[in-house]
Amino acid sequence: YLNRTNRSGIITAGVIGGQKQVGNYLMDCRFNKDGLIKRIRRIANRAEDITLHNLDALVLMETIDSPVDNTLVYFDPPYYNKASSLYMNHYDPLDHIGVRDGIAKLPYLWVVSYDNTEEISSLYSDFTIKEFEFKHTAYESRIGKEIMFFSDKLDLPKIKDWDPLRFKLHKKQKKKELVYI
Helix, strand or coil, X not given: CHXXXXXXXXXXXXXXXXXXXXXXXXXXXXCCHHHHHHHHHHHHHXXXXXXXXXXXXXXXXXXXXXXXXXXXXXXXXXXXXXXXXXXXXXXXXXXXXXXXXXXXXXXXXXXXXXXXCHHHHHHCCCCEEEEEEEEECCCCCEEEEEEEXXXXXXXXXXXXXXXXXXXXXXXXXXXXXXXXX
């Protein structure tokens, strides 16, 4: 609920539309109750296949002992720049190095996303990199620059200059297909 009703999911940013609810976008603009119920039910149907951990990335990497063959772990560490102003819990530069070192040793597939900074690009320079941009609307409208890194054994799209934001799930009757648009 808090993620859906705060500005860009940032708890300390305050309620969308302000406390008096007089802004252009009001508190319920991102809280689609029916849509969220459908998402929760779809996830619940796969509950046996999903394991959630509420752990710091450094602890999580030590926790997952023997993943199954089709395991993919997505790491979304706190941003490198401005993290202390965006998150209650953030990393210092040594923590980011620890995450990179831990990820490099993992026996399963992984993806990491970060804000696109020189420090992070340098840290992950031994891995496959994909830079991308998107419209960011927290506080002010601007172009956000992010970067993703991938484990060596992960098969990536064979599309020149692919953009991770252009993959969409299309549903036709009972068939689901991931398409690039």
